[in-house]
Amino acid sequence: MALQYFITVSHKKFSVADTLISGQCFRWSEHNGRLCGTAFGRYVEIEQGDDGITLYGADQADYEAVWRQYLDMDRDYDEISRIVTGIEPRLADSAEFAAGVHILAQEPWEALCSFVISQNNNIPRIRGIVAKLCLRYGAPAVNAEFAREEADGHAFPTPEALAGVSEDTFKQLGCGYRASYLVEVSRRVADGGLDFETIKKAPIDEARKMLLSLKGVGPKVAECVLLYGFGRLECFPVDVWIRRALETEFTGGTALIGSPYAGVAQQYIFEYIRRHPERFQKDGKKQ
DNA sequence: GCCCAGGGTGTTT
DNA sequence: AAACACCATGGG
Numbered sequence: 001m002a003l004q005y006f007i008t009v010s011h012k013k014f015s016v017a018d019t020l021i022s023g024q025c026f027r028w029s030e031h032n033g034r035l036c037g038t039a040f041g042r043y044v045e046i047e048q049g050d051d052g053i054t055l056y057g058a059d060q061a062d063y064e065a066v067w068r069q070y071l072d073m074d075r076d077y078d079e080i081s082r083i084v085t086g087i088e089p090r091l092a093d094s095a096e097f098a099a100g101v102h103i104l105a106q107e108p109w110e111a112l113c114s115f116v117i118s119q120n121n122n123i124p125r126i127r128g129i130v131a132k133l134c135l136r137y138g139a140p141a142v143n144a145e146f147a148r149e150e151a152d153g154h155a156f157p158t159p160e161a162l163a164g165v166s167e168d169t170f171k172q173l174g175c176g177y178r179a180s181y182l183v184e185v186s187r188r189v190a191d192g193g194l195d196f197e198t199i200k201k202a203p204i205d206e207a208r209k210m211l212l213s214l215k216g217v218g219p220k221v222a223e224c225v226l227l228y229g230f231g232r233l234e235c236f237p238v239d240v241w242i243r244r245a246l247e248t249e250f251t252g253g254t255a256l257i258g259s260p261y262a263g264v265a266q267q268y269i270f271e272y273i274r275r276h277p278e279r280f281q282k283d284g285k286k287q
Numbered sequence: 288g289c290c291c292a293g294g295g296t297g298t299t300t
Numbered sequence: 301a302a303a304c305a306c307c308a309t310g311g312g
């Protein structure tokens with residue numbers, strides 16, 4: 001790829017891989033040490049060096065316009081780590097383990113759609129379904145010709161594109177019983193019945209209510225959408241893994257709920273328990 | 288064959 | 301309000 005841009009990263013612990021392959025987003029893949037994927041309609045490959053990151057397929061203007069915000073490069077995660085660990089000291093191990101993780105600023109629609117698909121599902125399957133949707137209904141990204149996996153070079157489908165997809169087709173793509181939810185959610189968003197600009201400006205409880213009004217969106221999905229799609233770092237998604245953690249090794253973790261960076265702490269716990277499954281799997285079973 | 292997955296809905300107590 | 305069955309699908 002012709003374009004190339006290097007940016008020095010002051011947050012030395014920042015990990016591109018841990019951030020992009022982390023269960024908050026289902027679109028990135030790793031090839032030869034580079035993280036490859038599309039956001040905001042642009043395909044990019046990101047390589048981590050000792051002092052910073054190199055973006056292939058992007059220039060400085062792209063970085064400033066898209067990737068700086070998407071990767072949340074301007075936030076002080078060391079400070080956040082201190083704050084959440086102050087609330088629950090037993091977070092120290094998790095916070096250190098996942099210190100390289102940033103909370104991505106994803107497009108709200110992609111977050112909403114992805115996490116509707118995520119319910120009662122597992123991450124590899126979610127990734128597969130999302131890839132199919134992007135391949136079939138997403139527009140080719142800028143720089144798509146360089147993509148090593150074809151789906152990586154497609155934008156996430158617009159609400160309008162998915163509003164034209166039938167329930168049967170969603171089922172054929174492996175969405176299962178979530179197919180009807182996708183039909184409904186796509187229509188509501190495409191029709192303007194759910195307006196992301198309004199959600200952005202709304203107080204958090206109003207924002208929650210608006211998302212919860214969608215069939216197929218419950219408390220956990222709403223928290224994920226607000227955290228990963230709207231930058232509401234106080235939102236605290238509780239999935240089966242987090243629930244088990246709160247019932248066992250992080251019983252004090254509920255004190256985080258409602259605090260300004262609860263969502264970041266949640267991410268630290270999630271990364272930690274997913275990499276130590278033997279301690280948190282149901283009944284100690286293997287997956 | 289059973290159990291599980293970044294859960295939610297609808298129904299019954 | 302709390303408990304419960306049910307929901308599709310693929311991997312372990």
